Amino acid sequence: MALESYLRERLARKPLLVMTHVVCGYPSFEENLRALEVMAEFDVDLVELQFPFSEPSADGPRFVRANQLAIEHGTHTRDCFAFMARAAQRFPFKLLMMGYYNTVFKMGEAAFIEQLAAAGGAGLIVPDLPLEESGELRRLAAARDLDPILLLAPTNTEARLAQLGAAARGFVYAVARKGVTGSKTAMDAELSDFIARCRRVTQVPVGVGFGVSSREDIDFLRGRADIAIIGTAALAAWEERGEAGLRAFLAELLG
Amino acid sequence: MSLFDFAPGREGYYGTYGGCFLPEILTSTIDELRECFRACKADPAFWEEFRAVMRSYSGRPTPVTYLENLSRHLGGARIYVKREDLNHTGSHKINNVMGQGLICKRLGKTRVIAETGAGQHGFATATMAARFGLRCKIYMGAVDVARQRPNVFWMENLGAEVVAVEDGQRTLKDAINECLRDWVTNMADTHYVLGTACGPHPFPEMVSYFQSIIGLEAREQIQENAGRLPDRVYACVGGGSNAMGIFQGCLDDAGVELVGCEAGGFGPGPGGHASRLAYPDASLGVAQGYKTYFLQNEDGNMLETHSIAAGLDYIGVNPILAYLWEQKRVRFEAATDDEVREALRLVMRTEGLIPALESTHAFARAIAEAPAMGRDEIILINQSGRGDKDIFTVADAIDDRAWKQFIRAKADQYGA
Numbered sequence: 001m002a003l004e005s006y007l008r009e010r011l012a013r014k015p016l017l018v019m020t021h022v023v024c025g026y027p028s029f030e031e032n033l034r035a036l037e038v039m040a041e042f043d044v045d046l047v048e049l050q051f052p053f054s055e056p057s058a059d060g061p062r063f064v065r066a067n068q069l070a071i072e073h074g075t076h077t078r079d080c081f082a083f084m085a086r087a088a089q090r091f092p093f094k095l096l097m098m099g100y101y102n103t104v105f106k107m108g109e110a111a112f113i114e115q116l117a118a119a120g121g122a123g124l125i126v127p128d129l130p131l132e133e134s135g136e137l138r139r140l141a142a143a144r145d146l147d148p149i150l151l152l153a154p155t156n157t158e159a160r161l162a163q164l165g166a167a168a169r170g171f172v173y174a175v176a177r178k179g180v181t182g183s184k185t186a187m188d189a190e191l192s193d194f195i196a197r198c199r200r201v202t203q204v205p206v207g208v209g210f211g212v213s214s215r216e217d218i219d220f221l222r223g224r225a226d227i228a229i230i231g232t233a234a235l236a237a238w239e240e241r242g243e244a245g246l247r248a249f250l251a252e253l254l255g
Numbered sequence: 256m257s258l259f260d261f262a263p264g265r266e267g268y269y270g271t272y273g274g275c276f277l278p279e280i281l282t283s284t285i286d287e288l289r290e291c292f293r294a295c296k297a298d299p300a301f302w303e304e305f306r307a308v309m310r311s312y313s314g315r316p317t318p319v320t321y322l323e324n325l326s327r328h329l330g331g332a333r334i335y336v337k338r339e340d341l342n343h344t345g346s347h348k349i350n351n352v353m354g355q356g357l358i359c360k361r362l363g364k365t366r367v368i369a370e371t372g373a374g375q376h377g378f379a380t381a382t383m384a385a386r387f388g389l390r391c392k393i394y395m396g397a398v399d400v401a402r403q404r405p406n407v408f409w410m411e412n413l414g415a416e417v418v419a420v421e422d423g424q425r426t427l428k429d430a431i432n433e434c435l436r437d438w439v440t441n442m443a444d445t446h447y448v449l450g451t452a453c454g455p456h457p458f459p460e461m462v463s464y465f466q467s468i469i470g471l472e473a474r475e476q477i478q479e480n481a482g483r484l485p486d487r488v489y490a491c492v493g494g495g496s497n498a499m500g501i502f503q504g505c506l507d508d509a510g511v512e513l514v515g516c517e518a519g520g521f522g523p524g525p526g527g528h529a530s531r532l533a534y535p536d537a538s539l540g541v542a543q544g545y546k547t548y549f550l551q552n553e554d555g556n557m558l559e560t561h562s563i564a565a566g567l568d569y570i571g572v573n574p575i576l577a578y579l580w581e582q583k584r585v586r587f588e589a590a591t592d593d594e595v596r597e598a599l600r601l602v603m604r605t606e607g608l609i610p611a612l613e614s615t616h617a618f619a620r621a622i623a624e625a626p627a628m629g630r631d632e633i634i635l636i637n638q639s640g641r642g643d644k645d646i647f648t649v650a651d652a653i654d655d656r657a658w659k660q661f662i663r664a665k666a667d668q669y670g671a
Binding site: 071103128 | 435
């Protein structure tokens with residue numbers, strides 16, 4: 001309940017929360033830390049720390065490259081947890097582990113959840129772990145008051161959405177469109193309908209991600225969703241102009 | 256053995272291996288595929304339709320050939336070969352591809368995508384797409400594009416678009432990732448023709464089902480030709496589709512030993528081979544949609560792999576074979592690049608056969624083991640593909656001077 005209470009408390013003050021994303025170890029942990037500082041300046045509410053994986057098959061080209069380079073630079077799971085612990089002490093926002101299931105599986109679910117709790121994480125987003133396979137992980141996470149975040153997709157049947165919505169803890173991550181991360185999403189009536197469908201099936205806050213990259217997108221989501229999820233666009237801003245680029249991007253988006 | 260009678264709640268699992276680990280966006284697509292495949296498998300007319308296609312289009316049944324010269328040369332067991340190389344497009348890949356083409360038509364989809372390593376699966380898929388009037392895009396690691404140009408040439412001329420994948424190690428696994436990325440975007444009109452018996456359920460079962468045509472034929476043929484079932488069956492294992500195909504013919508015959516032959520590359524030690532089970536360098540993991548043994552590090556990130564044969568150069572192994580290995584039903588061995596080169600030379604000279612470098616891994620193990628077997632014993636090898644596609648790699652490996660001269664002359668002719 002900790003994550004949902006935190007979000008509810010913030011939602012009482014702000015109509016739309018923001019979750020951002022960094023790929024651990026890319027370009028470096030030092031730069032990750034500076035990116036988080038900029039995010040804190042804008043009162044970001046949640047940050048996903050992506051633990052790099054060699055086969056990021058749900059990610060688009062920019063994140064694929066970031067994952068690959070982070071691994072080539074020698075980023076290990078233990079380094080990601082150490083970074084999370086450091087960030088959790090320093091920043092007011094909540095941190096989520098984001099990554100692929102093999103990273104969790106290889107360490108062992110129990111050990112991974114223990115480390116996540118010890119590092120001060122609030123939950124985890126594992127897009128290639130379906131609900132059916134997550135029973136034990138969900139039980140372990142619940143015991144440590146951590147929330148595994150479920151993804152809801154526009155291709156889901158109503159029955160499937162209802163099943164996911166009922167099982168959701170913390171918040172749900174509504175995937176705005178088909179495809180991988182990092183392409184443009186049309187903010188239109190179809191998406192609006194999908195967000196409304198997500199709302200109907202769950203009690204927890206609704207976050208929307210995939211292709212959220214502009215001020216117009218944020219304006220569109222305000223009043224429809226609870227959390228705007230910004231991934232690739234922020235990394236693009238950092239890659240183009242570093243700290244200043246990210247600051248300008250977030251100012252344009254949220255200022 | 257009823258591998259495919261799943262316990263409640265364990266559909267798609269073979270022991271602890273297999274499963275279906277996909278992003279939520281693909282749930283309805285994979286559900287639709289699973290239901291369609293279930294209906295086809297339950298319909299005897301579907302199998303007959305499949306067999307008819309394979310008979311008229313691919314020349315099935317492929318024969319079993321007795322290798323009298325090689326058997327005599329080795330002085331041990333009598334060696335027979337199942338000739339999947341004689342299929343249209345030159346390998347067993349066409350079996351799975353035509354089967355999935357029929358499934359694709361039932362699903363009403365108009366576009367297919369496929370990954371390919373050696374290029375045989377991409378070649379077969381491009382052929383099927385042309386025949387069935389489907390749009391076709393083939394993803395192939397840039398390294399493989401460079402080493403298998405002849406197959407790329409044919410795919411493009413058959414009307415497929417070939418994309419060289421530049422991510423990761425730029426081999427088969429990266430091509431699979433790229434297919435998954437295409438599929439999460441285009442699933443509405445696109446079927447993913449996964450080429451090997453790996454990936455999320457129902458692919459391992461479905462690919463094994465279509466490839467079982469190899470084993471069903473071979474079982475009859477070896478009894479006709481040799482008078483009884485073989486003592487050992489050898490098949491190379493990359494993803495594992497040809498091995499599953501031929502092994503299914505003798506899975507319930509306890510007296511038949513099944514031997515899976517993996518890519519030993521430069522030999523044991525992380526990074527120099529693609530042997531998941533024969534060498535102790537792999538561990539259990541979940542990637543590319545399924546649970547099996549992967550060549551990975553302590554963080555679960557995949558290791559570099561190496562093989563002389565692009566089609567075996569892969570990080571994971573068919574979950575059904577991992578289970579059969581654990582049950583001690585299938586023995587796993589590796590053949591190194593050097594052993595494969597030697598075996599190829601011997602088979603070409605003694606029998607006039609040119610197995611693909613992939614298939615030659617099975618020959619290499621059989622050649623190593625045959626001399627210690629009795630003359631009344633019988634070996635069956637699956638020659639999963641033909642080797643003429645490997646002309647560049649083989650010419651390199653044996654350092655053929657005349658070939659190099661020819662290439663130079665060609666380059667001059669093209670004004671390089």
